[in-house]
Amino acid sequence: MEESKIYEGLKKYFRFDKFKSELQKQAVVEVCQRKHDVLISMPTGSGKSLCYQLPAMLHEKMITIVFSPLLALIKDQIDHLLALKIRAASLNSKITVSQREALIADLKSTSPNTKILYVTPEQAATQTFKALYTNLYNFDKIAFLVVDEAHCVSEWGHDFRPHYLRLGELRIGVKVPCIALTATANVEVTNDIISSLKLAEDRKLFKTSCFRSNLYYDVFYPNLLEDPFRHLRDFINECLNVKNETDLLKKNKSCGIIYCRTREQTEMLMERLNKLGVKALCYHAGLKNHERQDFQEKWQNGDVQVIVATISFGMGVDKASVRFVVHWGSPKDPASFYQETGRAGRDGKPSKCRVYYSRSDSKAIEFHVTQDLGKAGSKEGKKKRAEVAMKGLKLIIEYCENPSECRHKLFSNYFGEPPPKCKKNCDFCENKKKVNEAAELFLTKSIQ
Numbered sequence: 001m002e003e004s005k006i007y008e009g010l011k012k013y014f015r016f017d018k019f020k021s022e023l024q025k026q027a028v029v030e031v032c033q034r035k036h037d038v039l040i041s042m043p044t045g046s047g048k049s050l051c052y053q054l055p056a057m058l059h060e061k062m063i064t065i066v067f068s069p070l071l072a073l074i075k076d077q078i079d080h081l082l083a084l085k086i087r088a089a090s091l092n093s094k095i096t097v098s099q100r101e102a103l104i105a106d107l108k109s110t111s112p113n114t115k116i117l118y119v120t121p122e123q124a125a126t127q128t129f130k131a132l133y134t135n136l137y138n139f140d141k142i143a144f145l146v147v148d149e150a151h152c153v154s155e156w157g158h159d160f161r162p163h164y165l166r167l168g169e170l171r172i173g174v175k176v177p178c179i180a181l182t183a184t185a186n187v188e189v190t191n192d193i194i195s196s197l198k199l200a201e202d203r204k205l206f207k208t209s210c211f212r213s214n215l216y217y218d219v220f221y222p223n224l225l226e227d228p229f230r231h232l233r234d235f236i237n238e239c240l241n242v243k244n245e246t247d248l249l250k251k252n253k254s255c256g257i258i259y260c261r262t263r264e265q266t267e268m269l270m271e272r273l274n275k276l277g278v279k280a281l282c283y284h285a286g287l288k289n290h291e292r293q294d295f296q297e298k299w300q301n302g303d304v305q306v307i308v309a310t311i312s313f314g315m316g317v318d319k320a321s322v323r324f325v326v327h328w329g330s331p332k333d334p335a336s337f338y339q340e341t342g343r344a345g346r347d348g349k350p351s352k353c354r355v356y357y358s359r360s361d362s363k364a365i366e367f368h369v370t371q372d373l374g375k376a377g378s379k380e381g382k383k384k385r386a387e388v389a390m391k392g393l394k395l396i397i398e399y400c401e402n403p404s405e406c407r408h409k410l411f412s413n414y415f416g417e418p419p420p421k422c423k424k425n426c427d428f429c430e431n432k433k434k435v436n437e438a439a440e441l442f443l444t445k446s447i448q
């Protein structure tokens with residue numbers, strides 16, 4: 001398909017003049033060919049839906065079937081498409097009998113009006129759907145089979161849906177390209193997606209690199225520091241470019257997040273910082289709703305630059321000018337560490353991600369995971385989740401206690417990517433000797 005035709009469709013159906021990214025464009029161009037299965041792995045918000053919706057519109061006489069895990073997600077998509085005057089519909093248990101009859105009649109007709117059909121995985125297992133599906137396929141009417149939120153096929157992921165596993169069966173003997181979409185997934189999840197959905201050997205992969213070249217990663221050990229709190233204060237001031245008292249009183253767009261494991265730690269650290277002249281608030285599940293809202297707003301507006309939070313903070317945080325993210329204690333696993341530090345430097349400017357590592361914290365996490373593992377007993381799902389958590393924690397402990405490579409490699413390994421060109425954007429690449437010496441000293445002290 002010619003590029004001009006694709007751009008025409010982009011404007012005509014979706015009213016966009018350009019693609020959101022080069023990767024989005026490449027994915028659309030590839031999907032449009034209908035030659036290969038395609039796996040698209042891009043972060044939330046990067047416009048994955050368009051990668052099948054535009055090709056769906058450009059294959060005029062065909063239907064695209066989309067499997068999506070939740071009715072709420074389906075409803076959002078359909079409302080959005082209907083507003084664009086695109087004929088989208090959903091076959092699910094919530095529609096009325098007459099809606100259902102009309103839809104089925106349309107899908108059975110010689111030239112259906114429906115362009116994009118959304119189906120839950122549960123619905124996909126029903127006889128009604130299977131009959132419609134076979135019929136559409138026999139008349140060569142299916143343009144694409146799309147699996148949205150494809151990580152749901154994997155028990156290694158966080159929202160495993162047993163019914164997703166059965167979607168692969170629909171592909172047996174069916175020659176229609178499959179388009180799987182997921183937010184950035186780790187190696188195991190990606191492999192599960194490929195095998196469960198039976199993506200062909202010659203599949204094409206479109207994946208955003210996990211490397212964030214503007215983030216500087218390092219690790220410090222509070223038990224080796226003369227005064228860890230002053231050390232943290234100085235780090236904060238350096239990141240926020242605070243040089244003197246008057247700077248402190250100004251409204252500052254730059255800001256930062258400090259993550260702690262427990263509520264008590266957040267409160268303690270907030271007090272310490274306040275005493276040292278840093279305006280900080282804390283945020284955790286023990287606060288009243290209005291307090292939490294108020295604190296988040298103050299931070300969002302720039303009235304307060306530093307928020308000391310448990311990991312419950314961050315959902316929906318979308319502030320571009322986060323200059324630093326500190327983990328006070330220990331991160332939990334590479335995936336959450338990546339996500340939490342990923343809140344820094346969204347504006348592309350240099351930002352820092354520091355761990356003030358303490359073994360008591362990683363031990364506490366280990367203790368909880370071990371407990372979960374014990375409690376899981378014969379429950380396979382629970383056991384697997386606990387095993388995944390333990391594996392993740394081990395990688396973090398290695399990262400903090402035995403640094404042996406570029407910090408960014410923690411993530412590239414985890415997400416199955418080649419090592420990034422760090423260019424001294426971590427303590428290890430900047431000064432390997434210093435990092436090794438500190439780690440050695442830490443280990444010696446920890447044994448005593």
Ligand code: ADP
Nearest residue numbers: 016018019020042043044045046047048049050
């Ligand atoms: P994802 O599924 O990757 O989380 P969505 O498909 O929901 O992302 O898209 C996120 C937002 O990006 C939507 O509001 C969508 O309309 C918008 N978007 C997608 N493609 C483009 C584009 N080419 N130009 C501008 N906005 C776009």
Ligand code: MG
Nearest residue numbers: 048049148149
């Ligand atoms: Mg999506």
Ligand code: ZN
Nearest residue numbers: 406422426429
């Ligand atoms: Zn590095």
